[in-house]
Structures are given as C-alpha cells and as structure tokens.
Amino acid sequence: MVEILQTLDFTPFILSFKLAGLTTAILFTLGMPLAWYLSQTKSKSKPVLEAITALPIVLPPSVLGFYILWALSINSPIGMFFEETFGVKLVFNFTGLVIASCFYSLPFMVQPLQSGFESINKNMLEASYISGKSKFQTIMKVALPNIKPAVITAVIVTFAHTIGEFGVVLMVGGSIPGETKVASVAIYEFVEIMDYESAHVYSGIMVFISFTVLLSVYIFNAKHNKKVGSFS
C-alpha cells in the first residue's frame, strides 16, 4: 500500500484542485452579483433566470459538454473570436476546462448564496442604505458577513462538485496528461485498462477528500448556528 502511494502520480489530483480552486474563485466573483440580483429582484424574468441557472443540475453532462465544446471550438463565432483576437484555443486545454467547469458548477454557487441573501431581514439592508451605504458596501459589510454558513456552503460545495466533475471535463478537455487529465478522468482510464489497483487507490483518495470536506462544512454550520442562533 505504502509502495503504491509512493509511486503514485499525483498530477491528476493537483490538476483537479487547481481547476476546482480557479473555478470557485471565478464563480464566487461572478455568481455573487447574480445571486444578489435574483434574491432582490421582483422582475418577471426571475423564474427564467433561475431556471437557466439550475439547468446544469438536470442536464446530462454530455449535453452540457457538447454545447460547450461546440461553442468554444473554432467552428463557432466565440471560439473563432478568441483564436483570431487573442490567439487562444479554448478546447482541449486547461482554459477550456475552467470555462466548462464554471458553467457546470454555476448553480452550486448561486443557489446557496441566493437563499442566504433571501433569508436576510430586509430592514437590515434598508438600514444600511439609509446609513448612506451603497449596495456594494451593503453586500460586503452587512449581507455576506451575516450569511457565513451559506457562503461557506456555496464555496465548498462548488469546489467539491468541480473536483467530482467527469463528463463535461472529458468532452471539453479530453485526457491530456498534466493539462486536462484530472483525477476523475484518470480513474476512468485505469478502469478501462483494467488497472483496478490504481483505480482503487485513486477512488479511495477521492472518497476520503470529499467526505472530509463535506464533514467540515456540516460541523462548521452546526457550530455557527449554535453560536449565532437564528438572526433577527
């Protein structure tokens, strides 16, 4: 066992973590304004936006992967624009993976944040506006600090969900070692070539990491709720 661990190639794991970290950071920046908008708006387009945001949960990863692949490839206007303007290819490389992951994990960032924002006492936000503070200041200093459990849940679950990604990654990134071969893809390949021992070790590590991450979220939230209680 120790021998296997010593000879183990950790590159796919490092790649998975890099991908998940970047995706989470990007989604936190982009998903937060969206979640805020959805939590505050009374617009009739809200259900439409909510449905679009939730799509990646129900769509088969192959459908999502196919559309992303098509949109980013040189055959589409978007892919062509990036290739011609910046000389950047968006598919079968790490950049493409990050873009795909952002779509795939979007609901896992937006939904917890949105319900967190919705749970905030509206008077509290209004008190902040009346105090002369802009929406941005109110989000940063009043809203976010008071929904810490929702923020932690959003960040951790987005991270964990991106680590666990497989279908979309395979379609958009393929399996280029050190570039797009993340842990889940590596496991798939081990099984394909019937290297069950390596598949076991990789899978075991994935289960362990995922469990630890989720456990810490639940412990944090339980502690937080005990300390703060339901806020008024």
Added chain:
Amino acid sequence: MIKIDINKKLHGASGDMDLSLNLSIKDNEFVALSGKSGSGKTTLLRILAGLEESDGVIEVDGEVWQNSKRSLPPQKRRIGFVFQDYALFPNMSVLENLLYVVKDRQLAERLLEITELRALKNRFPNSLSGGQKQRVSLCRAMMNRPKLLLMDEPLSALDTQMRMKLQREIKLLHKEFGTTTVLVSHDASEIYRLASRVVILDSGRVVNDGTPKDVLLKTSGSQKFSFEGELLDIIQVDVIYIAIISIAQQLVEVVVSSEESKQLKIGQKVSVSTKAFTPIINQ
C-alpha cells in the same frame, strides 16, 4: 421645514386605496402619526425614507428629495430610521453598528452615554435585550445627524417599563439634537408624552391634525372623564343591572337602568364618562 405632497395607490388587505397626503412639518417638530393598521402610516414613512416610490413632491429645507423628475435615493436623504424590529447588524458590536453610519467616535460615545449603553458598547446585538437593542437602533439612527428622524412603532414590542424609559430617552435626544421627528405610534400616553403634534390617518387621508391634547382627549362638553371600552356582560342583581366593561385591560362595573340594559349589546364598544365628582389620585 418639510413639505410633503404625495399620492400613491396602495393595494391593502382591505382593497385598493389612495394614499393622498399634503402635510408640512416645521423644524424641530415632533409629529406622531397614528391611525388604524392599513391606513398608510408605515408607507408614508417609507416614502419619506426613499424606500418606496410615490408621485408628488417632498421638499426638505428647500432641498428637493422627490419631484416628478427625480427622487433622491435613501443614501442621499440624510434620515434616521428606527425599525420596529431593530434591524441591527448582528455581525457588528454596538459601537461598530454606530460607527458603520459615520466614523464619528465622539458622537457615538455621547449617544451611548445619553442612552446609558456605554458599558455595553463592545457587546453584540444577539446578547442584548429588546429594550437595549432598540436603544442601539435609536443611537444608530442619530449618527448621521439626520434632518428627519423616522420611527416606525419603535416601542411596540417592549414592556411598559422599558417603554417609559425609552420614551424618556427619545425625549432627551430630541431636546439635545432638535431633530425633526415623525413617530408612528398607537399608544396615546406615548404620543402625549413625546409629540407636539399628532396626525391621524384613515384610509390614506388625514382625518385629524392637532396637538395631542386636542386630538386625543376624549372628553367633550362638561365631561371630566371619558373612557372607551368594550361591554363584556350585563348582570341583574335584585332590581338593578350591572354592566361589566373592559377599559384598557381593566374591568369596571357600572350600574345601569333596566331600559339602558335593554339597549346595550354585549360586545359593543361603549364610552364611559362622568361629570360631577372629584377624582382622587393615589400612588
């Protein structure tokens, strides 16, 4: 001087109504806003704060807060607002709640001194009692030295003793800062103690406007005492009838004649008044 001339269609629980008000409030005036629930009191407060839209004009000391062309956002109106549910920021200590508005430590300390909260300045809202929270909220509302202080039933969730204490503090703050104030309240004694003017709203319109004494004292003519209450029961004792009436959560007995007893209906709102006797006040 605050000039208010506004219109707004409201969709209330009792159907649609028009909120249509034309009021002017003098500098330093303390106005109590009263009336049945759903009469538009809170909406007026929110319109003044810029939290809700309406048609019409609001002008404060010559500065236009709202007209047909533009409406200042709440951030730019320099108001203080005290919510019924305190609306403190749970992630900040008492002092931080105050300094969040304006970083004026001297003013914060002075306000905490007046409201006797200095010892609690590093505590967080969740560890405070309702009365303490509302005092913090009051201090916070005063931090930007508002041109207009708005209070939406600030004391209705507190017990009588705490109410009296806070009424004293509100009075003290009003004396010290002279802030023009609009207070929504149902409590006649509170209005009498604090306000110099009371405006009664009904279905979105002003139905009474005057000094608390003129508006709230229920006596008329030569009556000296007059109370409104609910008739709970009429009991016949030998040849007389005794009406049991609930007045301000106290029960009283009043002797009535047999004819009167026939005219009265149990559950009716009645007024009990008397003319010729000298009341004695005991402590």
